[in-house]
Amino acid sequence: MEPIFSQNVASNAQLKGNLEKMISTKSQAAKYSLIVISPSEVTATVLANSREDIARFHIELKKAMPNLAFRIASVQAKISEGNEMLYADLTAPLKPVKAAGAAPPPAVAQPQNIVNELKGLAARHHIKLQYLKEGKIFNRGTYRETLYYANATGKKSQILSFFSDLTTTYPMVRVNKFSIYPYNLETISDQNLSTRINLSYFNPH
Missing domain, CATH: 3.30.1360.100 (General secretion pathway protein M, EpsM)
Structure with missing residues (x-):
C-alpha cells in the first residue's frame, strides 16, 4: 500500500x-x-x-x-x-500516529468521482447529506490532495456506521475533523443528530 x-x-x-x-x-x-x-x-x-x-x-x-x-x-x-x-x-x-502498525483495509478501487461516492455512502447508511463542498487542492508528490467539507443529519447509529465505513474502507481518504452534536436538543441522544466532516481525498496525478 x-x-x-x-x-x-x-x-x-x-x-x-x-x-x-x-x-x-x-x-x-x-x-x-x-x-x-x-x-x-x-x-x-x-x-x-x-x-x-x-x-x-x-x-x-x-x-x-x-x-x-x-x-x-x-x-x-x-x-x-x-x-x-x-x-x-x-x-x-493526541500524538501523531505512525503508519507502521496500520492494518490494510480491503482492496478498493480509486473512485472515479469521490463526490458521488460520498453521496452513495451517505445514502447506504440512511443519513441526509445536507452540504458537500470541495475546498483547496494541494500537490503532494505524485498525488493531489483535495479538501472536502460535509454536513449531514441522522440517527446516532446511522452516523456512526457511516463514519466507520468511511474510515475503514477508503485508504485514499483521510478524516481531518469529525464532530457530532444534536441539532434540536441540548445533549446527544440516539435521534436527531448532526455531523460535520472535514476530509482530504488523495488522487494520483
Whole structure:
C-alpha cells in the first residue's frame, strides 16, 4: 500500500477508536452536548448540574481512555429549560500516529468521482447529506490532495456506521475533523443528530 494511504489508514483508525470509546462512555454525572475529534485533539462538551458532576465525569472519562490526558478547559453557566446548567469543555491532545502498525483495509478501487461516492455512502447508511463542498487542492508528490467539507443529519447509529465505513474502507481518504452534536436538543441522544466532516481525498496525478 502507498505510504500516504498507510498514513491515512492509521490516522483514520485512531479517530475511529477514540470516537467509539467516547460514545460508549456514559455517565450519570454529565451528558455529551458535542464531540469533536481530529488527528491532533479530542474535545467533548458536556452538560452537567454542578462542578462536582463535571469533576466526576472527568474522572470517568480518564478511566475509560487512560491513554489520553484529558483536562477541563472551560466551564460556563447557561440557562437550560429555565434552569441554570453548566457546560464544560474537556480536551486531550493526541500524538501523531505512525503508519507502521496500520492494518490494510480491503482492496478498493480509486473512485472515479469521490463526490458521488460520498453521496452513495451517505445514502447506504440512511443519513441526509445536507452540504458537500470541495475546498483547496494541494500537490503532494505524485498525488493531489483535495479538501472536502460535509454536513449531514441522522440517527446516532446511522452516523456512526457511516463514519466507520468511511474510515475503514477508503485508504485514499483521510478524516481531518469529525464532530457530532444534536441539532434540536441540548445533549446527544440516539435521534436527531448532526455531523460535520472535514476530509482530504488523495488522487494520483
